[in-house]
Amino acid sequence: MSRVTYYALRGAGCVMLICSLLIFASPPLHAQGSHRAGLVVQFGDGTVVTRCIGFSEDEISGEEILHRSGLTVLFDYTSGLGTRVCKIEADGCEVPAEDCWCQCQGIPCRYWTYFYVVDGAWHYAGLGSSNRTVHDGDVEGWVWGDGRASPPLLTPDDICGTGAEVKPLTPAPSPVPPEPNATANVVQLLPTPPDSNPPPDERTTVTATGSPINLSNYAAFAIIVLALGGLGLFLYKRMA
Amino acid sequence: MFHPVAWLLWLGAAVLPAMFSQNPLYLGIVCLTAGIVYAVIRRRSPLAQSWSSFLKLGLTLIALTAPFNALVVHAGRLVLFTLPQAWPLVGGPITVEAIIFGASKALSLFTLLLLFAVFNCAVDQSHLLRWTPAFLFEAGLITSIALTFVPQTLHSAQEIREAQAIRGHRFRGVRDLLPLFVPLLTSGLERAMQLAESMEARGFGGSLQPLSPRREALVKVATAMALLGLVSGFFTVTYFQGQQALGQVLLILSLIALALAFNIQSQRVRRTRYRHGVWQRRDTTLAAISAGVAVTVLVVRACTRASLTYYPYPPFSPWPPFNFLLGGALALLVAPAVLAGTRREQAQQPTPILAGEP
16 A cells, blocks of 8 residues: 555544534434424613524524524624624624724723623623524523623513414514513513514625626726736836 | 835835735735746745745644634634534534634734735845944844854754765654754854854943943933833833823833933944945835825824724624725735846846945
8 A cells, every 4th residue: 555545544434433423413303293482682772672582402602692683783703703792772882983992992991892691691692692502481681781691581482472472483572571579670662563574695784885886996906907907017128 | 126115114004904904805905926936036036935935834824723613612603513512612604704713813914924025135134234233232233143053053063964974873752863963962062163253353341432430320210210111111101090190101212212212332342344324215215105004094093993893703704894995095006017127137236235346
Protein backbone atom coordinates (compact mmCIF):
# COMPACT_ATOMS: atom_id res chain seq x y z
CA MET A 1 0.00 0.00 0.00
CA SER A 2 1.48 3.30 -0.99
CA ARG A 3 1.90 6.10 1.48
CA VAL A 4 -0.69 8.35 -0.18
CA THR A 5 -3.36 5.63 -0.05
CA TYR A 6 -2.54 4.98 3.57
CA TYR A 7 -2.98 8.61 4.56
CA ALA A 8 -6.15 8.93 2.46
CA LEU A 9 -7.65 5.86 4.14
CA ARG A 10 -6.66 7.13 7.56
CA GLY A 11 -8.25 10.54 6.87
CA ALA A 12 -11.45 8.95 5.59
CA GLY A 13 -11.58 6.77 8.68
CA CYS A 14 -11.30 9.82 10.95
CA VAL A 15 -14.07 11.62 9.07
CA MET A 16 -16.35 8.59 9.30
CA LEU A 17 -15.67 8.22 13.01
CA ILE A 18 -16.51 11.87 13.67
CA CYS A 19 -19.67 11.64 11.55
CA SER A 20 -20.89 8.53 13.32
CA LEU A 21 -20.18 10.09 16.72
CA LEU A 22 -22.19 13.17 15.75
CA ILE A 23 -25.07 11.05 14.51
CA PHE A 24 -25.21 8.86 17.62
CA ALA A 25 -24.75 11.78 19.95
CA SER A 26 -27.63 13.71 18.44
CA PRO A 27 -30.97 13.12 20.13
CA PRO A 28 -33.81 11.76 18.03
CA LEU A 29 -35.47 14.49 16.10
CA HIS A 30 -39.14 13.73 16.16
CA ALA A 31 -41.63 16.37 17.04
CA GLN A 32 -43.56 15.64 20.18
CA GLY A 33 -46.64 17.67 19.54
CA SER A 34 -46.68 21.31 20.40
CA HIS A 35 -44.55 22.82 23.14
CA ARG A 36 -44.73 26.29 24.51
CA ALA A 37 -42.40 28.80 26.09
CA GLY A 38 -43.03 32.16 27.68
CA LEU A 39 -41.30 35.41 26.73
CA VAL A 40 -41.22 38.49 28.97
CA VAL A 41 -39.81 41.71 27.54
CA GLN A 42 -39.38 44.76 29.77
CA PHE A 43 -38.71 48.06 27.99
CA GLY A 44 -36.86 51.10 29.21
CA ASP A 45 -40.00 52.92 30.32
CA GLY A 46 -41.09 49.99 32.47
CA THR A 47 -43.74 48.55 30.19
CA VAL A 48 -43.74 44.79 29.94
CA VAL A 49 -44.82 42.73 26.97
CA THR A 50 -45.43 39.00 27.24
CA ARG A 51 -45.65 36.47 24.46
CA CYS A 52 -46.54 32.82 24.43
CA ILE A 53 -44.54 31.00 21.77
CA GLY A 54 -45.54 27.56 20.60
CA PHE A 55 -43.08 25.30 18.85
CA SER A 56 -43.18 21.76 17.56
CA GLU A 57 -39.46 21.03 17.92
CA ASP A 58 -38.04 19.46 21.07
CA GLU A 59 -35.87 22.47 21.69
CA ILE A 60 -35.22 25.77 19.95
CA SER A 61 -32.71 28.53 20.55
CA GLY A 62 -33.44 31.63 22.57
CA GLU A 63 -32.82 33.64 19.41
CA GLU A 64 -35.53 31.68 17.60
CA ILE A 65 -37.98 32.54 20.38
CA LEU A 66 -37.44 36.22 19.62
CA HIS A 67 -37.78 35.57 15.87
CA ARG A 68 -41.13 33.90 16.40
CA SER A 69 -42.42 36.43 18.91
CA GLY A 70 -43.49 38.85 16.19
CA LEU A 71 -41.60 41.69 17.91
CA THR A 72 -39.32 43.81 15.75
CA VAL A 73 -35.83 42.76 16.81
CA LEU A 74 -32.47 43.83 15.36
CA PHE A 75 -29.69 41.27 15.74
CA ASP A 76 -25.96 41.63 15.29
CA TYR A 77 -24.51 38.55 13.63
CA THR A 78 -21.08 39.97 12.86
CA SER A 79 -19.05 38.47 15.71
CA GLY A 80 -19.13 34.82 14.65
CA LEU A 81 -19.27 33.76 18.31
CA GLY A 82 -23.01 34.20 18.68
CA THR A 83 -25.80 36.63 18.13
CA ARG A 84 -26.25 39.91 19.97
CA VAL A 85 -29.65 41.50 20.44
CA CYS A 86 -29.32 45.19 19.67
CA LYS A 87 -32.85 46.51 19.49
CA ILE A 88 -36.35 45.34 20.41
CA GLU A 89 -39.13 47.56 19.12
CA ALA A 90 -38.08 51.14 19.97
CA ASP A 91 -35.39 50.51 22.60
CA GLY A 92 -31.83 49.80 21.61
CA CYS A 93 -29.19 50.58 19.04
CA GLU A 94 -29.56 50.80 15.30
CA VAL A 95 -27.02 48.38 13.79
CA PRO A 96 -24.99 48.77 11.63
CA ALA A 97 -25.05 52.56 11.87
CA GLU A 98 -24.34 52.33 15.60
CA ASP A 99 -22.50 49.84 17.71
CA CYS A 100 -24.72 47.09 19.02
CA TRP A 101 -24.02 48.19 22.60
CA CYS A 102 -24.02 51.90 21.81
CA GLN A 103 -25.47 52.80 25.22
CA CYS A 104 -22.98 50.63 27.08
CA GLN A 105 -19.72 52.42 26.27
CA GLY A 106 -19.04 53.16 29.92
CA ILE A 107 -21.09 54.04 32.96
CA PRO A 108 -24.12 54.24 32.81
CA CYS A 109 -24.56 51.08 30.77
CA ARG A 110 -27.81 49.93 29.22
CA TYR A 111 -28.28 47.03 26.86
CA TRP A 112 -30.71 44.20 26.29
CA THR A 113 -30.00 41.91 29.22
CA TYR A 114 -31.03 38.29 28.96
CA PHE A 115 -32.58 36.21 31.76
CA TYR A 116 -34.18 32.84 32.09
CA VAL A 117 -36.10 31.13 34.85
CA VAL A 118 -34.43 28.32 36.78
CA ASP A 119 -36.32 26.80 39.72
CA GLY A 120 -38.77 29.65 39.95
CA ALA A 121 -36.25 32.48 39.95
CA TRP A 122 -34.71 34.68 37.26
CA HIS A 123 -31.08 33.99 36.36
CA TYR A 124 -28.88 36.33 34.36
CA ALA A 125 -27.91 34.36 31.25
CA GLY A 126 -24.24 33.49 31.01
CA LEU A 127 -24.59 32.64 27.33
CA GLY A 128 -26.08 34.54 24.43
CA SER A 129 -29.51 33.78 23.09
CA SER A 130 -28.23 31.86 20.07
CA ASN A 131 -26.31 29.47 22.32
CA ARG A 132 -29.18 28.76 24.71
CA THR A 133 -31.65 25.98 24.12
CA VAL A 134 -35.24 26.52 25.22
CA HIS A 135 -37.45 23.58 26.16
CA ASP A 136 -41.14 23.17 26.79
CA GLY A 137 -42.31 25.28 29.72
CA ASP A 138 -39.28 27.58 29.87
CA VAL A 139 -39.64 31.32 30.42
CA GLU A 140 -37.25 33.78 28.77
CA GLY A 141 -36.79 37.39 29.85
CA TRP A 142 -35.30 40.46 28.16
CA VAL A 143 -34.77 43.72 30.04
CA TRP A 144 -33.45 47.02 28.68
CA GLY A 145 -31.16 47.86 31.57
CA ASP A 146 -27.79 47.32 33.21
CA GLY A 147 -28.24 43.64 34.10
CA ARG A 148 -29.28 44.13 37.71
CA ALA A 149 -33.02 44.46 37.25
CA SER A 150 -34.80 41.28 36.30
CA PRO A 151 -38.23 41.19 34.66
CA PRO A 152 -41.39 40.39 36.66
CA LEU A 153 -41.54 36.73 37.53
CA LEU A 154 -44.25 34.94 35.56
CA THR A 155 -44.96 31.28 35.03
CA PRO A 156 -45.73 29.82 31.61
CA ASP A 157 -49.33 29.51 32.77
CA ASP A 158 -49.45 33.22 33.56
CA ILE A 159 -48.26 34.02 30.07
CA CYS A 160 -50.04 31.40 28.02
CA GLY A 161 -53.11 30.95 30.19
CA THR A 162 -53.93 27.69 31.92
CA GLY A 163 -54.94 24.96 29.56
CA ALA A 164 -55.09 27.37 26.67
CA GLU A 165 -54.48 25.72 23.36
CA VAL A 166 -51.16 26.64 21.85
CA LYS A 167 -51.01 27.34 18.18
CA PRO A 168 -47.66 26.20 16.92
CA LEU A 169 -45.47 28.80 15.25
CA THR A 170 -47.95 31.53 15.96
CA PRO A 171 -46.99 34.53 18.01
CA ALA A 172 -49.70 34.24 20.55
CA PRO A 173 -51.55 37.47 20.99
CA SER A 174 -50.73 37.18 24.66
CA PRO A 175 -53.96 38.14 26.23
CA VAL A 176 -53.04 39.82 29.45
CA PRO A 177 -53.43 36.96 31.86
CA PRO A 178 -56.42 37.30 34.10
CA GLU A 179 -54.59 36.41 37.32
CA PRO A 180 -54.49 39.63 39.31
CA ASN A 181 -51.42 38.81 41.38
CA ALA A 182 -49.07 38.54 38.45
CA THR A 183 -50.44 41.10 36.09
CA ALA A 184 -50.14 44.19 38.21
CA ASN A 185 -47.49 45.73 36.01
CA VAL A 186 -48.08 43.81 32.82
CA VAL A 187 -49.12 46.19 30.13
CA GLN A 188 -49.98 45.23 26.62
CA LEU A 189 -47.72 47.46 24.59
CA LEU A 190 -48.85 46.28 21.19
CA PRO A 191 -52.62 46.13 21.18
CA THR A 192 -52.89 44.38 17.85
CA PRO A 193 -50.67 41.36 17.40
CA PRO A 194 -48.74 41.30 14.14
CA ASP A 195 -50.53 39.49 11.38
CA SER A 196 -50.05 35.76 11.78
CA ASN A 197 -46.35 34.99 11.92
CA PRO A 198 -44.52 36.45 8.96
CA PRO A 199 -41.85 33.97 7.86
CA PRO A 200 -38.35 35.38 8.12
CA ASP A 201 -37.92 35.91 4.40
CA GLU A 202 -40.96 38.10 4.14
CA ARG A 203 -40.21 40.22 7.15
CA THR A 204 -39.96 43.73 5.85
CA THR A 205 -38.45 46.48 7.89
CA VAL A 206 -36.53 49.61 7.14
CA THR A 207 -33.59 48.79 4.93
CA ALA A 208 -30.44 50.83 5.11
CA THR A 209 -29.97 50.82 1.39
CA GLY A 210 -33.46 51.70 0.25
CA SER A 211 -34.26 49.45 -2.66
CA PRO A 212 -32.52 46.07 -2.44
CA ILE A 213 -30.59 46.39 -5.70
CA ASN A 214 -29.60 49.77 -7.02
CA LEU A 215 -28.29 48.97 -10.49
CA SER A 216 -27.00 52.46 -11.30
CA ASN A 217 -24.64 52.21 -8.31
CA TYR A 218 -23.24 48.96 -9.62
CA ALA A 219 -22.87 50.44 -13.08
CA ALA A 220 -20.79 53.20 -11.48
CA PHE A 221 -18.69 50.58 -9.73
CA ALA A 222 -18.18 48.74 -13.01
CA ILE A 223 -17.13 51.99 -14.73
CA ILE A 224 -14.56 52.73 -12.01
CA VAL A 225 -13.17 49.19 -12.17
CA LEU A 226 -12.98 49.23 -15.96
CA ALA A 227 -11.29 52.64 -15.96
CA LEU A 228 -8.74 51.44 -13.40
CA GLY A 229 -8.14 48.27 -15.40
CA GLY A 230 -7.57 50.24 -18.59
CA LEU A 231 -5.25 52.64 -16.82
CA GLY A 232 -3.34 49.72 -15.32
CA LEU A 233 -2.89 48.08 -18.72
CA PHE A 234 -1.72 51.38 -20.25
CA LEU A 235 0.78 52.01 -17.47
CA TYR A 236 2.05 48.43 -17.68
CA LYS A 237 2.57 48.75 -21.45
CA ARG A 238 4.35 52.06 -20.94
CA MET A 239 6.71 50.46 -18.44
CA ALA A 240 7.62 47.62 -20.76
CA MET B 1 11.12 57.03 -7.02
CA PHE B 2 9.13 58.74 -4.28
CA HIS B 3 10.20 60.10 -0.96
CA PRO B 4 9.64 57.62 1.92
CA VAL B 5 7.43 60.13 3.69
CA ALA B 6 5.22 60.46 0.59
CA TRP B 7 4.94 56.67 0.50
CA LEU B 8 4.04 56.64 4.18
CA LEU B 9 1.23 59.14 3.53
CA TRP B 10 -0.05 57.01 0.66
CA LEU B 11 0.00 53.93 2.87
CA GLY B 12 -1.87 55.76 5.62
CA ALA B 13 -4.59 56.91 3.24
CA ALA B 14 -4.98 53.48 1.65
CA VAL B 15 -5.13 51.67 4.98
CA LEU B 16 -8.08 53.76 6.27
CA PRO B 17 -10.83 52.22 4.08
CA ALA B 18 -9.49 48.73 4.82
CA MET B 19 -9.78 49.40 8.54
CA PHE B 20 -13.15 51.15 8.57
CA SER B 21 -15.06 49.29 5.87
CA GLN B 22 -15.97 45.72 5.16
CA ASN B 23 -17.73 46.73 1.97
CA PRO B 24 -16.29 44.42 -0.72
CA LEU B 25 -16.80 47.00 -3.47
CA TYR B 26 -14.64 49.69 -1.84
CA LEU B 27 -12.11 47.08 -0.76
CA GLY B 28 -12.03 45.71 -4.30
CA ILE B 29 -11.17 49.15 -5.67
CA VAL B 30 -8.37 49.57 -3.11
CA CYS B 31 -7.02 46.10 -3.96
CA LEU B 32 -7.09 46.90 -7.65
CA THR B 33 -5.17 50.15 -7.17
CA ALA B 34 -2.61 48.33 -5.01
CA GLY B 35 -2.19 45.73 -7.74
CA ILE B 36 -1.63 48.40 -10.41
CA VAL B 37 0.90 50.24 -8.25
CA TYR B 38 2.74 46.98 -7.66
CA ALA B 39 2.76 46.13 -11.38
CA VAL B 40 4.34 49.50 -12.18
CA ILE B 41 6.98 49.71 -9.44
CA ARG B 42 7.79 45.99 -9.32
CA ARG B 43 10.82 45.94 -11.58
CA ARG B 44 12.77 48.38 -9.52
CA SER B 45 12.56 46.63 -6.22
CA PRO B 46 14.74 43.85 -4.88
CA LEU B 47 12.08 43.05 -2.27
CA ALA B 48 9.48 42.06 -4.84
CA GLN B 49 9.62 38.37 -3.92
CA SER B 50 7.71 39.00 -0.71
CA TRP B 51 4.67 39.97 -2.80
CA SER B 52 3.64 36.43 -3.74
CA SER B 53 3.93 35.15 -0.17
CA PHE B 54 1.71 38.03 1.03
CA LEU B 55 -0.76 37.16 -1.74
CA LYS B 56 -0.83 33.48 -0.76
CA LEU B 57 -1.35 34.31 2.91
CA GLY B 58 -4.26 36.60 2.05
CA LEU B 59 -5.97 34.06 -0.19
CA THR B 60 -5.58 31.40 2.52
CA LEU B 61 -7.24 33.79 4.98
CA ILE B 62 -10.24 34.23 2.68
CA ALA B 63 -10.49 30.48 2.03
CA LEU B 64 -10.52 29.82 5.79
CA THR B 65 -12.71 32.65 7.03
CA ALA B 66 -15.66 32.42 4.64
CA PRO B 67 -16.57 28.77 5.40
CA PHE B 68 -15.92 29.26 9.11
CA ASN B 69 -18.27 32.23 9.30
CA ALA B 70 -20.90 30.27 7.35
CA LEU B 71 -20.61 27.39 9.81
CA VAL B 72 -21.04 29.44 12.98
CA VAL B 73 -23.43 32.21 11.87
CA HIS B 74 -26.85 30.97 10.88
CA ALA B 75 -28.61 34.11 9.79
CA GLY B 76 -29.90 35.26 6.45
CA ARG B 77 -32.59 34.72 3.89
CA LEU B 78 -30.61 32.91 1.17
CA VAL B 79 -30.31 29.45 2.70
CA LEU B 80 -28.06 27.01 0.84
CA PHE B 81 -28.69 23.90 2.96
CA THR B 82 -29.36 23.06 6.58
CA LEU B 83 -27.19 21.06 8.95
CA PRO B 84 -29.00 19.16 11.73
CA GLN B 85 -29.88 21.43 14.66
CA ALA B 86 -28.52 18.93 17.17
CA TRP B 87 -24.94 19.40 15.99
CA PRO B 88 -23.26 21.73 18.42
CA LEU B 89 -22.30 25.18 17.10
CA VAL B 90 -22.43 24.29 13.39
CA GLY B 91 -26.01 23.03 13.31
CA GLY B 92 -28.50 25.23 11.49
CA PRO B 93 -29.00 26.83 8.11
CA ILE B 94 -25.91 27.64 6.04
CA THR B 95 -26.59 30.93 4.31
CA VAL B 96 -25.11 32.89 1.43
CA GLU B 97 -25.07 36.04 3.58
CA ALA B 98 -22.78 34.44 6.16
CA ILE B 99 -20.36 33.32 3.42
CA ILE B 100 -20.35 36.78 1.86
CA PHE B 101 -19.79 38.47 5.20
CA GLY B 102 -16.96 36.11 6.16
CA ALA B 103 -15.33 36.67 2.78
CA SER B 104 -15.62 40.45 2.99
CA LYS B 105 -14.17 40.46 6.52
CA ALA B 106 -11.23 38.44 5.20
CA LEU B 107 -11.03 40.76 2.19
CA SER B 108 -10.34 43.72 4.48
CA LEU B 109 -7.42 41.80 6.02
CA PHE B 110 -6.27 40.80 2.55
CA THR B 111 -6.35 44.46 1.47
CA LEU B 112 -4.17 45.42 4.43
CA LEU B 113 -1.67 42.68 3.57
CA LEU B 114 -1.62 43.75 -0.06
CA LEU B 115 -1.00 47.40 0.80
CA PHE B 116 1.87 46.55 3.10
CA ALA B 117 3.33 44.24 0.46
CA VAL B 118 3.31 47.13 -2.03
CA PHE B 119 4.84 49.42 0.57
CA ASN B 120 7.55 46.84 1.28
CA CYS B 121 8.41 46.69 -2.41
CA ALA B 122 8.38 50.45 -2.81
CA VAL B 123 10.37 51.63 0.18
CA ASP B 124 13.66 50.33 1.46
CA GLN B 125 13.50 49.85 5.22
CA SER B 126 16.88 51.47 5.74
CA HIS B 127 15.60 54.64 4.07
CA LEU B 128 12.58 54.58 6.33
CA LEU B 129 14.76 54.27 9.43
CA ARG B 130 16.31 57.66 8.71
CA TRP B 131 12.96 59.15 9.62
CA THR B 132 12.68 57.73 13.13
CA PRO B 133 12.39 60.62 15.60
CA ALA B 134 15.56 61.51 17.42
CA PHE B 135 14.26 60.58 20.86
CA LEU B 136 13.80 57.03 19.63
CA PHE B 137 17.38 56.78 18.42
CA GLU B 138 18.12 53.69 20.49
CA ALA B 139 15.00 51.88 19.22
CA GLY B 140 15.90 52.91 15.67
CA LEU B 141 19.40 51.54 16.06
CA ILE B 142 18.12 48.25 17.45
CA THR B 143 15.60 47.96 14.60
CA SER B 144 18.25 48.59 12.00
CA ILE B 145 20.55 45.97 13.55
CA ALA B 146 17.67 43.49 13.63
CA LEU B 147 16.73 44.26 10.03
CA THR B 148 20.25 43.53 8.83
CA PHE B 149 20.69 40.60 11.21
CA VAL B 150 17.92 38.43 9.72
CA PRO B 151 19.12 38.47 6.09
CA GLN B 152 22.72 38.01 7.26
CA THR B 153 21.73 34.99 9.31
CA LEU B 154 19.77 33.49 6.43
CA HIS B 155 22.75 34.05 4.16
CA SER B 156 25.21 32.38 6.52
CA ALA B 157 22.76 29.50 7.08
CA GLN B 158 22.73 28.96 3.33
CA GLU B 159 26.52 29.03 3.25
CA ILE B 160 26.89 26.53 6.10
CA ARG B 161 24.32 24.26 4.48
CA GLU B 162 26.23 24.26 1.21
CA ALA B 163 29.53 23.64 2.97
CA GLN B 164 28.08 20.68 4.86
CA ALA B 165 26.53 19.33 1.67
CA ILE B 166 29.91 19.44 -0.05
CA ARG B 167 31.30 17.37 2.84
CA GLY B 168 28.61 14.77 2.12
CA HIS B 169 26.18 15.64 4.90
CA ARG B 170 22.51 15.23 3.99
CA PHE B 171 19.74 17.14 5.74
CA ARG B 172 16.80 14.77 6.02
CA GLY B 173 15.29 15.01 9.48
CA VAL B 174 15.35 17.22 12.56
CA ARG B 175 18.35 15.36 13.95
CA ASP B 176 20.46 16.23 10.91
CA LEU B 177 20.12 19.93 11.66
CA LEU B 178 22.64 19.95 14.52
CA PRO B 179 25.66 20.39 12.18
CA LEU B 180 23.80 23.40 10.79
CA PHE B 181 22.85 25.04 14.07
CA VAL B 182 26.14 24.89 15.92
CA PRO B 183 28.18 26.77 13.28
CA LEU B 184 25.26 29.16 12.82
CA LEU B 185 25.24 29.98 16.52
CA THR B 186 28.99 30.49 16.72
CA SER B 187 29.05 32.66 13.60
CA GLY B 188 26.15 34.72 14.97
CA LEU B 189 28.01 35.29 18.25
CA GLU B 190 31.13 36.21 16.34
CA ARG B 191 29.21 38.75 14.27
CA ALA B 192 27.67 40.25 17.39
CA MET B 193 31.13 40.71 18.90
CA GLN B 194 32.37 42.31 15.69
CA LEU B 195 29.40 44.65 15.66
CA ALA B 196 29.97 45.66 19.28
CA GLU B 197 33.64 46.32 18.61
CA SER B 198 32.93 48.39 15.54
CA MET B 199 30.29 50.40 17.41
CA GLU B 200 32.77 50.99 20.20
CA ALA B 201 35.42 52.00 17.68
CA ARG B 202 33.05 54.53 16.11
CA GLY B 203 32.30 55.99 19.53
CA PHE B 204 28.73 54.81 19.91
CA GLY B 205 26.85 56.85 22.50
CA GLY B 206 29.64 59.39 22.69
CA SER B 207 27.76 61.86 20.53
CA LEU B 208 24.98 62.08 23.12
CA GLN B 209 24.89 65.40 24.89
CA PRO B 210 25.15 64.67 28.59
CA LEU B 211 22.34 65.83 30.88
CA SER B 212 22.84 66.80 34.48
CA PRO B 213 21.71 63.98 36.80
CA ARG B 214 18.91 66.14 38.14
CA ARG B 215 17.61 66.88 34.68
CA GLU B 216 17.86 63.29 33.59
CA ALA B 217 15.85 62.15 36.60
CA LEU B 218 13.32 64.89 35.85
CA VAL B 219 12.93 63.70 32.25
CA LYS B 220 12.46 60.12 33.35
CA VAL B 221 9.88 60.98 36.00
CA ALA B 222 8.06 63.30 33.58
CA THR B 223 7.86 60.58 30.92
CA ALA B 224 6.53 58.03 33.38
CA MET B 225 3.99 60.46 34.84
CA ALA B 226 2.84 61.58 31.40
CA LEU B 227 2.32 58.00 30.21
CA LEU B 228 0.40 57.21 33.39
CA GLY B 229 -1.72 60.32 32.88
CA LEU B 230 -2.37 59.35 29.27
CA VAL B 231 -3.63 55.91 30.25
CA SER B 232 -5.83 57.17 33.08
CA GLY B 233 -7.14 59.98 30.83
CA PHE B 234 -8.19 57.50 28.15
CA PHE B 235 -9.77 55.33 30.83
CA THR B 236 -11.70 58.25 32.29
CA VAL B 237 -12.94 59.48 28.90
CA THR B 238 -14.12 56.07 27.72
CA TYR B 239 -15.40 54.59 30.94
CA PHE B 240 -16.75 57.37 33.13
CA GLN B 241 -19.05 59.40 30.94
CA GLY B 242 -19.77 61.83 33.79
CA GLN B 243 -16.14 62.98 34.04
CA GLN B 244 -15.49 63.65 30.36
CA ALA B 245 -14.02 67.12 30.95
CA LEU B 246 -11.62 65.93 33.65
CA GLY B 247 -10.40 63.13 31.40
CA GLN B 248 -9.82 65.45 28.47
CA VAL B 249 -7.85 67.92 30.59
CA LEU B 250 -5.75 65.01 31.88
CA LEU B 251 -5.13 63.81 28.31
CA ILE B 252 -4.05 67.23 27.05
CA LEU B 253 -1.76 67.89 30.04
CA SER B 254 -0.04 64.53 29.73
CA LEU B 255 0.40 64.96 25.99
CA ILE B 256 2.12 68.31 26.57
CA ALA B 257 4.35 66.79 29.27
CA LEU B 258 5.25 63.89 26.97
CA ALA B 259 6.09 66.25 24.09
CA LEU B 260 8.35 68.31 26.38
CA ALA B 261 10.15 65.22 27.68
CA PHE B 262 10.68 63.92 24.16
CA ASN B 263 11.90 67.30 23.02
CA ILE B 264 14.57 67.38 25.73
CA GLN B 265 15.56 63.83 24.83
CA SER B 266 15.77 64.72 21.13
CA GLN B 267 18.04 67.68 21.79
CA ARG B 268 20.62 65.32 23.23
CA VAL B 269 21.11 63.64 19.87
CA ARG B 270 23.08 65.42 17.18
CA ARG B 271 22.46 63.99 13.75
CA THR B 272 24.58 64.55 10.73
CA ARG B 273 23.54 63.47 7.27
CA TYR B 274 25.88 62.31 4.60
CA ARG B 275 23.13 61.99 2.00
CA HIS B 276 20.03 64.08 1.95
CA GLY B 277 16.65 62.96 0.68
CA VAL B 278 15.15 65.05 -2.10
CA TRP B 279 11.52 66.05 -1.98
CA GLN B 280 10.40 66.48 -5.58
CA ARG B 281 7.29 68.02 -7.03
CA ARG B 282 5.61 64.69 -7.59
CA ASP B 283 6.14 63.83 -3.95
CA THR B 284 4.06 66.89 -3.15
CA THR B 285 1.38 65.74 -5.61
CA LEU B 286 1.30 62.26 -4.13
CA ALA B 287 1.14 63.61 -0.59
CA ALA B 288 -1.70 65.98 -1.50
CA ILE B 289 -3.74 63.24 -3.19
CA SER B 290 -3.18 60.86 -0.26
CA ALA B 291 -4.21 63.50 2.25
CA GLY B 292 -7.33 64.25 0.18
CA VAL B 293 -8.37 60.59 0.09
CA ALA B 294 -7.72 60.19 3.81
CA VAL B 295 -9.77 63.28 4.68
CA THR B 296 -12.64 62.11 2.43
CA VAL B 297 -12.77 58.71 4.11
CA LEU B 298 -12.58 60.23 7.60
CA VAL B 299 -15.32 62.79 6.84
CA VAL B 300 -17.60 60.11 5.38
CA ARG B 301 -17.06 57.95 8.43
CA ALA B 302 -17.71 60.82 10.82
CA CYS B 303 -20.91 61.90 9.02
CA THR B 304 -22.54 58.64 8.03
CA ARG B 305 -20.94 55.61 9.55
CA ALA B 306 -23.49 53.34 7.89
CA SER B 307 -22.34 54.21 4.36
CA LEU B 308 -18.93 52.61 5.01
CA THR B 309 -20.06 49.56 6.93
CA TYR B 310 -21.51 46.53 5.25
CA TYR B 311 -24.12 44.40 6.97
CA PRO B 312 -25.72 41.77 4.74
CA TYR B 313 -27.93 40.11 7.35
CA PRO B 314 -31.67 40.70 7.51
CA PRO B 315 -33.48 43.07 7.65
CA PHE B 316 -30.85 44.66 5.40
CA SER B 317 -30.11 43.85 1.79
CA PRO B 318 -27.19 41.50 1.04
CA TRP B 319 -26.26 43.78 -1.86
CA PRO B 320 -23.48 46.10 -0.68
CA PRO B 321 -24.18 49.82 -0.99
CA PHE B 322 -21.91 51.86 -3.22
CA ASN B 323 -21.30 55.58 -3.49
CA PHE B 324 -19.84 56.71 -6.80
CA LEU B 325 -17.97 59.69 -5.34
CA LEU B 326 -16.37 57.71 -2.53
CA GLY B 327 -15.42 54.95 -4.98
CA GLY B 328 -13.88 57.53 -7.31
CA ALA B 329 -11.93 59.05 -4.43
CA LEU B 330 -10.54 55.63 -3.53
CA ALA B 331 -9.56 55.06 -7.17
CA LEU B 332 -7.22 58.08 -6.82
CA LEU B 333 -4.97 55.84 -4.73
CA VAL B 334 -3.55 54.64 -8.06
CA ALA B 335 -1.59 57.95 -8.11
CA PRO B 336 1.89 56.47 -7.44
CA ALA B 337 1.60 54.33 -10.57
CA VAL B 338 0.61 57.31 -12.72
CA LEU B 339 3.21 59.67 -11.28
CA ALA B 340 6.05 57.16 -11.47
CA GLY B 341 6.59 57.89 -15.16
CA THR B 342 8.03 55.60 -17.82
CA ARG B 343 10.83 53.22 -17.17
CA ARG B 344 13.33 55.29 -19.11
CA GLU B 345 12.44 58.39 -17.14
CA GLN B 346 12.85 56.47 -13.93
CA ALA B 347 16.23 55.17 -15.05
CA GLN B 348 17.42 58.70 -15.75
CA GLN B 349 16.13 60.09 -12.50
CA PRO B 350 18.34 59.44 -9.53
CA THR B 351 16.73 57.81 -6.50
CA PRO B 352 15.97 60.42 -3.88
CA ILE B 353 18.34 59.11 -1.27
CA LEU B 354 21.37 59.23 -3.57
CA ALA B 355 20.47 62.58 -5.03
CA GLY B 356 21.84 64.95 -2.46
CA GLU B 357 25.31 63.47 -2.40
CA PRO B 358 27.74 66.20 -1.55
